[in-house]
Amino acid sequence: xxxxxxxxxxxxxxxxxxxxxxxTVDNEQAEARARELARLEEQxxxxxxxxxxxxxxxxxxxxxxxxxxxxxxxxxGYRQ
Numbered sequence: 001x002x003x004x005x006x007x008x009x010x011x012x013x014x015x016x017x018x019x020x021x022x023x024t025v026d027n028e029q030a031e032a033r034a035r036e037l038a039r040l041e042e043q044x045x046x047x048x049x050x051x052x053x054x055x056x057x058x059x060x061x062x063x064x065x066x067x068x069x070x071x072x073x074x075x076x077g078y079r080q
C-alpha cells in the first residue's frame with residue numbers, strides 16, 4: 001500500500017511540474033491552471049497525510065491498513 005501511495009505522489013508531482021512548465025497562457029487558461037494546481041496540491045497533501053498515518057499506526061503496533069485518507073478540509077486545516 002505504501003508503494004501505491006508513493007507511486008500516486010510521483011504521478012501528482014509529474015502533473016504539477018507539467019502544469020508549472022507550461023507556456024504562456026491567457027487569463028482564463030491561467031485561472032484554470034491555478035485551479036488544477038490547487039487540486040493537485042490538495043491531493044498531494046492527502047497522500048502525504050495518509051503515509052504519515054500509516055507510519056504512526058505501524059510504530060504504535062497497529063494495522064497501517066486501517067489508516068484512511070482524510071477529507072481535504074481536514075488535511076488542509078493542519079497547515080500553519
